[in-house]
Amino acid sequence: MRDRQLDPIVREACARFASRTALRQGDERLSYAELADRSARLAVVLDRMLDAGTGPRRDRVAVCARNSVDYVLSYLALLATGRVPFLVDVAFGENELEAIRTGCGVTAFLVDAGTADRFPLPGTVTPVAGGGHALVTVEAAGAPPALLADTAVCRFTSGTTGVPKCLEFSGTAVFSAARNWVEGTGLDGTDRTLCLAAFTNGLAFNTSLLSSFLVGAELVLHTGPPTSARIARAVADSGATRLVAFPLVYRTLAASDLATARLARLDLAISAGAELPAETRARFEERFGVRIADYYGVAEAGPCTFERDPGYRRGLGTPLPGVTLRPRRRPDGGTEILLRTASMASRYLNAPGELEGRLDADGYYRTGDLGHLEDGRLFVTGRVAGVINLAGRKIDPREVERVVQAIDGVRDAVLFADTDADGQITLHMAVVGDRPLARADILAGCRGRLAAYKVPQRVSFVAEIPRSSAGKVRINDLRATVAASAGAGPDTQTPTRGRESMR
Template structure:
């Protein structure tokens, strides 16, 4: 399948519609096309090959450079600027980059070739270049290294077709209006952020870029600007709900929903959202599927607490005999960079093995129990950290909690908890609380206090780092 270049299509059909807004500057699709064409000409002068690395924040220039890469016929290799030098070098070597463009504010004194500052690109003097006329569905648009919550990151290939089907499925679920404006505060080097950019091009709607999550600033935008959708993780939503309790401010009348990924939220938070007329659409997805593929309608949220919903229109779902979630979707990656055997090893009879364990209720709603590789086996019993975390998250004064397994000579493994809290609690109180809500073998016997939990860009807990702390 071949599609007209999405930017060219929108610039032709609605040239005066606002494509992107960063709070300081707005660009129409026609203006964006012209500026991207200039950047493509400059990019060509650097002779980057068929892939270009990006170390970027959610800035307007990063947005434009990303579009310049894909509309020049190249693939973006998104890199996480939070990584250490050694980690970045491994991913650059793996992807074979000749050029990695770095936002000037992210430049490090340790950087040399193939790193190039944005200013180096912008100082190239050249005429506008033509943009590719079409996007082929099987062409790789972007490469993202998996977040590595449990191990070594892998480069996930994401085609234009993958992004297209992800966007279409999302639109069929959420609905679509020409007046939609999607707030993008999720990092654009992560699929939850970049998918918003791609949807903006496919739908022809406005992307409202925000460089960082600051709760008062985000609330100000939601109150005063015509944002209709915002993608959030539980941490963001909880902060926004807490802020609204203080400010008593209502969001703008056009606001439609919070799209929640990276975990489910508690009944109390949902009820506060309902009282404040903030619809919450919980969803499930991954880098390999270009974002959400399963979602829970806001109208079902209170009746289906803990569920991530039902498969979107183009997604098929079933569970293996061991409860692993299996998927079929045209949004699924065609493979992993330089690892040709990896995707086939994760397929069974045409179904993709997600590595997540879940269960379905009688109505076909999916609940995530945990990761196969995060499951704790204690005395022959299977324990999922998320179930324990949801219980202790309700304990008064506990801000965040993460559970992992610790080796035990008697039981094989036992669950232990890491707590973020300003208080210290008697262990007996914590154990007794757990036994009121959980089977005794699921209750942590040891509790460790930390300043913060190690997380990846999407807010998911990096449990292997906690396990490393236990082994020291």
């Protein structure tokens, strides 16, 4: 069967819901008819710009920009030209972008016009007429790897431990993710979704973009710092019925002094990307009377589970339509979650064979998440690769992090494996404080709550934990941050207060 093409799906939706509001950003509103018209006109402009010069036709274009009306227009315009959009995290730096240039053959980047002169790769900058983006063209790095014939969109893993892997998705996979989200969560044309996650991440891409268009719903985009007051104002002004965000947003809102009426029309809050602390959930729901529904997704597989039951507060929900979960016992005694979905990526463009190698004989993807099912509901308890082996003892970093994060004055904390002067593995805790803290405070908070061998041997205080747009720790950047803070000694006694990152 011929693969589903995304451009006709979007155009059909725009024609069917022509008079409804499709996009809202601040005071700017676009109806579905206007969305179709403006993206079509932009497609002509981009087609002309990308075909300029004597080189080969650029069939792949990276969108490396923040969420905005211009972002959605550029994305839809690229689909209309028949090109493949590569959705690139704005948090990526020179190393990641260079890897995308050389490993994926991307030589054209659409970026926010105001930041084009600071784009990390050298290239030619051309403003896009009538829009908020600029086109940066860079030098090619040899023959690009061929895309699969049915690839419609490419997104990237977070690159937390190295080069981001480029995921190829067919149009059928993207459509299936959106359709199954609509069916599995009850999204309809009366909904207004306020999206605080970047479209480069599956949380936003799968829950907010095409899914909204399929049913004629309204998508609300947030600009500016995501402070509690700004978020509340965006919810109130837009009349949003759904909020899509990472746990840090809910933590900020729960700890704020906002009047509960500011979120009065909100029916559902959706959280994913990291574990939502039980105390954050309880405080948010008690204050605002809005349920937080957990969503579990995998970059390589799309949306997987959603908590449909309003009265349930444990686990990560049950499988969405088109999703099958299969727990499998490992030789080490743990149970890994395997899954198969209708929205699976086809492969990694820049790592041939690696994705295929994570599939079992039945096509189930090995997630690397440890967990189990109870009455069909998914519980994730740890990571296969995340376990630290300390002299034969297995330590789950998340267990230690939860204890440290509960210490008064700790805003964020990450445990990672380090080595001492003798090359032996040690437990190193990076901590962000809300007030001056000392190593002794952290150790005192761990002792009695953790086995002695789980207590961190090293503690470093940093201004901020480097994270991707999905909230995942960028471990290489974290190691560099910790190294830079070592000037005050191996365990800095008084942390520098940093601003809270909520990208």
